[in-house]
Amino acid sequence: MARCIRWAVVAMAAILASGAQAQTGKVTVVTSFSKDVTDPIKKAFEKAVPGTTLEVQNRNTNAGVKFLEETKANNQIDLFWASAPDAFEVLKTKGLLQKYQPKATGIPEKIGSYPINDPQGTYFGFAASGYGIMWNERYAKANKLPDPKEWSDLAKPVYYDHVLMAAPSRSGTTHLTIETILQGEGWDKGWRAIKDMSGNFRQITERSFGVPEAVNSGQVGVGIVIDFFAFSSQASGFPVKFVYPTVTTIVPANVAIVANAPNKAGAEAFVDFLLSPTGQEVLLEPSIRRLPVNPSVYAKAPADYPNPFTNPSLGARVKFDVDLSEKRTNVVDALYDQLITFQLDNLKAATKALHEAETALAKKDNPQARTLVKEARDLIAAMPITEAQAASPEIAGVFTGAKEKGARQAELEQQWASFAKTRYQEAQAKAEQALKLAR
Amino acid sequence: MDRAATSQSPAQFVAHKKAARATLGQMALAIGIAFFLLAFLLFPVATVLYVAFTEKGSGNFTLINFIDFANTDLFVRSFWNSFYVSAMSVVLASVFALPLAYITTRFTFRGAGLIQTLGFLPLIMPPFVGAVAMLLLFGRNGSINLLLDEWFDFKIPFMEGLNGVILVQSIHYFPFILVNLSASLRNIDRAMEEAAQNLGSSGFRLFRRIVFPLAMPGYLAGASLVFVKVFDDLATPLLLNVKDMLAPQAYLRVTSIGIADPMGYVISVVLIVMSVLAMWLSARAMKGRDYATVQRGGGGLMKRSMNRFETILAYSVVTLILLLVLAPHIGLLLLSFATVWSFSPLPDGYTFAHYSRVFGDSFVYIKNTFLYASLAGIIDVVLGVAISYLVLRTKLIGREWLDFMASAALAIPGVVLGIGFLRAFYGVTLWNGQPLATVWIMIVLALAIRRLPYALRACYAALQQISQSLEEAAENLGAGKARTVRRIVLPLMTGGIVAGFVTSFSTAAVELSATLMLVQSNSDAPLAYGLYVFMQTPAGRGPGAALGVIAVLLVAVCSWASHVLIERTQKAKGATS
DSSP: OHHHHHHHHHHHHHHHHHHHHHHHHEEEEEEOOOHHHHHHHHHHHHHHSTTOEEEEEEOOHHHHHHHHHHTGGGOOOOEEEESOHHHHHHHHHTTOEEOOOOOOOSOOSEETTEESBOTTSSEEEEEEEEEEEEEEHHHHHHTTOOOOOSGGGGGSGGGTTOEEEEOTTTOHHHHHHHHHHHHHHOHHHHHHHHHHHHTTEEEEESSTTHHHHHHHHTSSSEEEEEHHHHHHHHHTTOOEEEEOOSSOOEEEEEEEEETTOTTHHHHHHHHHHHHSHHHHHHTTSTTTOOEESSGGGGGGSOTTOOOTTTOTTTTOSSOOOHHHHHHHHHHHHHHHHHHTGGGHHHHHHHHHHHHHHHHHHHHSOOHHHHHHHHHHHHHHHOOSSOHHHHTSHHHHHHHTTOSSOOOOHHHHHHHHHHHHHHHHHHHHHHHHHHHHHHO | OHHHHHHHHHHHHHHHHHHTSOOHHHHHHHHHHHHHHIIIIIHHHHHHHGGGGBOTTTOOBOSHHHHHHHHOHHHHHHHHHHHHHHHHHHHHHHHHHHHHHHHHHHBOOTTHHHHHHHHHGGGOOOTTHHHHHHHHHHSTTSHHHHHHHHHHSOOOOTTSHHHHHHHHHHHHHHHHHHHHHHHHHHHSOHHHHHHHHHTTOOHHHHIIIIIHHHTHHHHHHHHHHHHHHHHHOOHHHHHTTOOOSHHHHHHHHHHOTTOOOTHHHHHHHHHHHHHHHHHHHHHHHHTTOOOOBSOOSSOSSOOBOOOHHHHHHHHHHHHHHHHHHTHHHHHHHHHHHBSOOSSSSSOSOBOSHHHHHHHHHHHHHHHHHHHHHHHHHHHHHHHHHHHHHHHHHOOOTTHHHHHHHHHHGGGSOHHHHHHHHHHHHSSOBOTTSOBGGGSHHHHHHHHHHHHHHHHHHHHHHHHHTBOHHHHHHHHHTTOOHHHHIIIIIHHHHHHHHHHHHHHHHHHHHTOOHHHHHHOOSGGGOOHHHHHHHHTTSGGGHHHHHHHHHHHHHHHHHHHHHHHHHHHHHHHHHHHHO
């Protein structure tokens, strides 16, 4: 009997030891990056730090954040690795990230006007990406679409029903594009521009990747996407083109060590590798094609590679206020969803009527119709809340499940939705009236 | 049918009296199943859904959120859209399924087995690639519309808005009706048909008055599944960018980061209530009717041969339907060989490169998929047989609740179940410190729970068609309950059980939403997950499609094998009679 127990103890110890040994070499990372990105980096990392294996768990950003939240009591994940900085902000506020001081040198503080690293030192930018416009050449030729250059081009009548974007509430990077336009143009003017552009949308997708997918297959002509989607589509042979508009932000994609990481040393090694020159060079591979955050690495890049450190038009125009963005993240998303995503049919109907009225007016002017068109445009642009209200704790608190009592999210959203719906319908009526006058 | 029922009533009277005494074994079985459902369905889901009933700020119990639901235009609109789409999908799915089921079971028809197998394939639409393939063929700039535009200068909006959802959903889910209806048709006693013919009935009248009513359990089982599944499905509307429906709304709410809002969970509760209601209504519709037939030797409806004209007509109808419902798979196959396919009726070129790219990875995925899906399928048919037996053959109090509980699983969004599993089982650690939720067996359990309603409906319909007098005869001859079940009930249910297994197995093989939350490492990942990883990159579209083709082939082979099995047992039965 005693011998049995001893054997059992030895066996248990052996199991535990083998488990522990596996632990030192295994670094587990939750990431939203695709195989195209993770495979080459995994290979390079395992070569640079012998004896380690990188275990990649692929989840989309939202699912990854949820996963870390749900499993924090018994965390098994070492690193979180994704694009959208706001996902890292959420994790940081919930205390799920660990501070670290990376060993890498030569990485500047800012890329464009965006800080590369979290000032509190919980997450680190390792690659930059910018937003822009991607289009399918065959589609553009068949539908006689001109090449777009600026965001405002997309509001032109010729692009009506040809443009696609992901909902900002579903795609952290799209959210940053919207926020960039709002900060660049100001709250009211910014929303006006966004609504003018959105009135031309064919649909609004719920996945970021839904946009390049539709443009690649030619279902939709023009998409608002992050640059690497366009570059890697080109690398795969799709007939697509891409342009950075002047108002764009270059945003870092990030990596962070998860609080209570089971393999803290391994996690730190991975962060250091990613920021080292060897790690940064991997980003230049055609299947990845992201912009390194270490300026010296661009020396090894192909000649036409966009370099945000030397090209001032990339992301430097807008001074991006991270704090402001953070305060109103949920409010901006909910506003976009309620005023645009879920009212798209009404908004499109009004936009179409306006395009027709304006085309008719261009041929034959009519002052009364002009006034009607202007009134219709103002109705569409109207916002249910001001910029100050959007960043106020009362409204922001509605979306964070704040403990204080107050308006419920569903109540508020219903108010916004009916605000937009009635105005879009009025705008459509006015535009149709204007068209009659102009004929 | 009525005649059959009346001739049995004395026997049934006795049966009811006898069944009133539930045996100890039945009670133990019921408690066991209830415990399983509580642990792996109710408890995990409750950990997530209780939020729907709490007040903002205080956390007290409230129903205010449901009032908000009713006051929000978007949700009310979504509710009616979902209802409309589900109802229309049942109609369209019936149009696809009825001719296929009728022709293959009632006539001597070459290739009936092949048609049954092919007709089953649409159910196995791998995530993402299925919709991409559909769009490439039927989308606004899909092959068909590009050709129409070039030749005739017009386009047909197959895939626009709610109509697009109805089209894709009925193609996707019509096999539910096909499988269950065919199983029912096969089980109809030939004597019924002969009796009607002797009395002068034939042709359409025979079908309408005798054959179709007798096949009703199978049709209703399939139709209610289609309705509920379409009502609760979120992937198709989302991939077509239709958001004004309930299930997508729930999903968008639950998975948006940073937003702590109860409405997503409120919608989930509404979905669950609606699904249970639909199941209850279809059970009500069957109540008070007896669909059982006594004779079991006949081996289904008489198969008759067709004349030349009928043959041509039948073949063209079948071919047309198959072409339409298999379009996604044809598109998938093209996509898996395509180099670049963009804004053109057909790909620019063809290559084998995608298959060689996935070849190395796919072995582990295939192994896992096979393991998980077959384990889940086995769990499902065991539970399905047990629950339908308890509900239909015993008088245990609250036995219907087992059925309702299990059916409610249909309505629970996969992501809610996934989060529920994490909440309920991540804190529980095994001896080596590994959380219980990260063991692969949990993926199997989640799949089994999600696919249980399919198997349950099939088993339920099969048992409904078996007359109790057969069991009574066995018991009168001295067989105990257990022996009766083993020697009489189970063999007679084979068709339904296999149909249930195939449905659960094949849909589990391509399920992603709950799996995505629970997969912990690539070595534990099933095919659908590998496909998801590929489909997030432009370069991954071809390899993703190749994996999709592999998944479809894998499941098709299994479903064909089980079809052969049914045919063989039917033949064996016919031979002994």
